[in-house]
Amino acid sequence: MKYFIIILCSISLFVSCKSSDDQIEDMLSEYVKNIVKNPNSVDIHKFQVYDKVYNSEYRMDLPEKSKNNAITGKSDYVTFLFSAKNSDGIEIFREVSVYFDKTKKTFNSSFPENIDIENGNLSGTCKYYFGNLLTNWQIQNYCNDTNVTIMNVDTLGGRKKHITTVQNGTYEVNKIIPGKYFFKLINYNINLENVYGNYGNKKNYFMLGEIKKIMDFYQIYGREPYGYSDKKLFDVTIKKLERYQGEANETEFFDRDVIDIWKDFKKSVNHKFLDDFDIEDDYRYLNQFDNILIEPSIPTNHNIYIKNYFY
Known part of the structure; x- marks a missing residue:
């Protein structure tokens, strides 16, 4: 009789948990189906409930993973992965967070706000400015003939690279799957060594600054999708650059210093990043790296x- 009761309790617990999972999955599915154009293709792959729990150290409510992954009075939002087919019949994957309303029976908002799966497009203008603060020399223009590369960094549907060129000061890329992308701009016609060398006496100091911009971008955005091949070397290199920035008036930097720092950067990061964005000696040319979100539809x-201001 004792074992029979234990078995009954186990079955009851299993059914209860399964029912809770089904409830959340149904809520998520219904939410997405009201947004996408092919609701019958919606598939919820996984989800995680987050509770709002008081943190005594920070003296405020902070999100925390639900231990039972179930809806309770503390539930705040759910992160989940879903897929659905867009108008072209292509299955698109997206990771989304949705926030409960007060009743905990539905959701009233999401992040990102637009979770549609239809293709988007990207466009913009591109200009540059260089100014020497001592000589008042300056030059500005549109970034014509600049190469623009974007690649998705949420790779649920595989990596997709788009490449275009700036013409008449503008660029455009069409039919892009929505999501997070890295954006790289580079113009091989604008050599920064020439710019800083002709109009300033601290060329290599400013070249080191160009490397630091790229390393700062990687440190903030690149570590999650790409990671490092040598994290210790990366940290040592960026600390060295930070020290160099404070020695602008006391230290003379040489071409060898710049080349060695750049080599260490390339050794320290994931080589997949270097390959994906065709990175060679990018610091020598007009460049910019950004993190962007392509909106659907x-x-x-x-x-x-x-x-760029220099002196």
């Missing part, structure tokens, strides 16, 4: 204005 505008 509506145009995404990303204007570039690179301003």
Whole structure:
């Protein structure tokens, strides 16, 4: 009799948990189906409930994973992965967070706000400016003939690279799957060594600054999708650059210093990143790296204005 009761309790617990999972999955599915154009193709792959729990250290409510992954009075939002087919019949995957309303029976908002899966497009203008603060020399223009590369970094549906060129000061890329992308701009006609060398006496100091911009971008955005091949070397290199920035007036930097720092950067990061974005000696040319979100169904505008002041 004792074992019979235990078995009954186990079955009851299993059914209860399964029912809770089904309830959340149904809620998520219903939410997505009201948004996408092919609701019958919606598939919820996984989800995680987050509770709002008081943190005594920070003295405020903070999100925390639900231990039972079930809806309770503390439930705040759910992160989940879903897929559905867009108008072209292509299955698109998206990771989304949706926030409960007060009743905990439905959701009233999401992040990102637009979770549609239809293709988007990207366009924008591109300009640059260089100004020497001592000589008042300056030059500005549109970034014509600049190469623009974007690649998705949420790779649920595989990596997709788009490449275009700036013409008449503008660029455009169409039919882009929505999601997070890295954006790289580079113009091989604008050699920064020539710019800094002709109009300043601290060329290599400013070249090191160009490397630091790229390393700062990677440190903030690249570590999650790509990671490092040598994290210790990366940390040592960026600390060295930070020290160099404070020695601008005391230290003379040489071409060898710049080349060695760049080599260490390339050794320290994931080589997949270097291959994906065709990175060779990018610091020598007009460049910019950005992290952008391509919105579905509506145009995404990303204007570039690179301003470099030196002395």
